[in-house]
Amino acid sequence: MNPFTEPIGVTHYLCVGAVLMVCGMLCMFTKRNALGVLMGIELVLNAANVNLVAFGSSWLRADAARSIALDGQLLAMFVIVLAAAEAAVALAIVLCYYNTQATVDVDKASKLKG
């Protein structure tokens, strides 16, 4: 099966999701700036969202029986809200960290160890 000649289906969306996921993971693990790490996390969350919406779509799937229907889109909506909440909390914490340490470099956060 050649994905470039097939009509657009769930597989294509899954590929987009997987690429987003890998980009997000790379971003999470390589960025030294705490804000960069947060951006990576947003990418991962959105990768999950792409998957959920694609799985939930009754048009994309040939076997409608396996579709998770509105549940997928419902969860995607909740994830958007969660991502916003998480970003708010994490940014507040990063700001707090900056206030005490005057840096947002996660590699410098190594006072606690042992």
Add this chain to the structure above:
Amino acid sequence: MSLPDLVQNALHDALHRSLPAIRPELALCTTIVCLLLAQMILPRWRSGPYWVTLVGAAAALAVLEPWQWLDVPAAERLEIFTGMLVVDGLSVFLRSLLLVFLLLFVLLVWITAVPPRDDAGELFVLVVGATLGMCMMASANHLVMVVLGMEMASLPCYVLAGILRFRKPSTEAALKFALFGAGAAGIMLYGLSLLAGVLGSLHLPTLATQLALLMHSGPTAEQSLLLTLGSLMLAVGLAFKLSAVPFHFWAPDVFEGAPAEVGALLSVASKTAALGLLVRLVLAVTAPAVMAPAATADIGPAADSFPQQTTADADVAGQGSGAPAAIVNSNAARPTAILPDALAPVRRFIVGLLSLLAVVTCTFGNLAAYGQSNMKRLLAYSTIAHAGYLIMPVAAAVALTGGIAPDAPASGGVAVGNASPGQTAEADGPALGHSGDVQTIGERLAPRRIAGAAPASAAQMAVASVLFYLAVYLFMNLAAFSITAVLRNAIGSERIDDYAGLVRRWPSLVVCTALAMFSLVGLPPLAGFLAKFYIFSAVVKAELWLLLAVGGLNTVLSLFYYLRVVRAMVLPPAPNDQSLPETAARRIGRLYCIGVTIPLVALFFWSETLMQWAARAAAGTF
């Protein structure tokens, strides 16, 4: 059925069936609102937040009515909000633990005065919010609720870790916790989306049935790859919450940076909820309700016909045309005796994964605890080690569910593994087989009653041992952390070496420490011994000898570093420059420590009630 009727039914279902079942959560929500209002209206009322939270937690515990579940012989399972949440023995047990912990936590924070009194309102809003999320984790029956519960429990914890926002270690702890936590949550969510996509459902029992059917028909290579990947990613999120080993690295840093009280919350409440969720997830998948072994059921469709109809309608209204077809298809093929065997590879996979996690977590936690000089850090590694012990019986329970089906007589191939063939035991089987449309969903979502006290199977006892351990663990760890907090207030240090000579000044506190530490090791005559004993006996029943060996070895290993704390308090001479004048706050702090240590002794001698309750709670999950 017309739209007004649908709305009417949905309303009736929500108001008369679902909302009463979540009264404790509603009480917690009310507490949060009251806390916020109290801060706004009466900003000068210093002890206000403490009273409001105390009353709220007590009210939540009162409306949960755990004592009703003590002497109900049959476990009852009630799915509410069209299958989003489930109320059964397990959820009631875990929620009572969480609420009891909330009560004790408020008292501890009141006594040790962390944070400064002005921030108490904010602290309690966060703590009650986290408890609310944990309660939802404990009764989640749908992947949406799993995600929401976990996030609701995690987000306040990130802030709590940094509640002392002007201290450097505290903000660093919060930063690490938030970044790792959010990353783990993202990965878990991606895994969930893969699982949901392959299995075509987010509702746990439906998902489990789909998995059984898929395994029966033989999954394609891509499907098994996606399932494996998805479940591993899901395991990342759970392992993070449990602080199991590859994802434990946040725990020591966060515990050291955050105040000891928050450490108690993270190590007790957060872990209780995560373990409850783990038990629920793995049991839902390996022992789907369809094959309930002890289901000598008397579900009459007449018993609760109205709510059933309601849920069915609500679901159809919600899902459009695609999903019901899927469920009907699955029902047609359901009543087969082959299904338990089809799940064998899943079971092997989960047992292997959990065993590996348990072995590595347990050993690492205990070995790393040796070199620690900070009490909170030592307790963090001890928490990691205990996560390992706690995962062991879950693996045992999964291994044992496989052993149930062959024992039971299969009557006509319809009812799979019913305990007593005399009663027609088709739990869901025939009811789901005949009617070919929406009715089936209704019966699936309907309350399933398990009548008669079926003899507890080995798998149930394994789950019961987890619950018993969690109850004991609550007091053990709370005692350890509250002693740390009280000592921090008294001598201003959390280093173990600074505890020197305490035995001459505060002998009662040293006795409490000794009891808590010996209970954490698992020495008789303390409750920790019984808890470990039940866990290891579950592991023996499941014949997981490697786990037993590692668990036993680790118990011996852990003896030394727990003893080191007691030794530091008793043997070295007291430094002369320190005197501890007796103040009211110190006396109350000591009394609190003694108060939470007493259950460790009491539960050893009067463990029957708790164990029976745990066994009943466990029976309801199968």
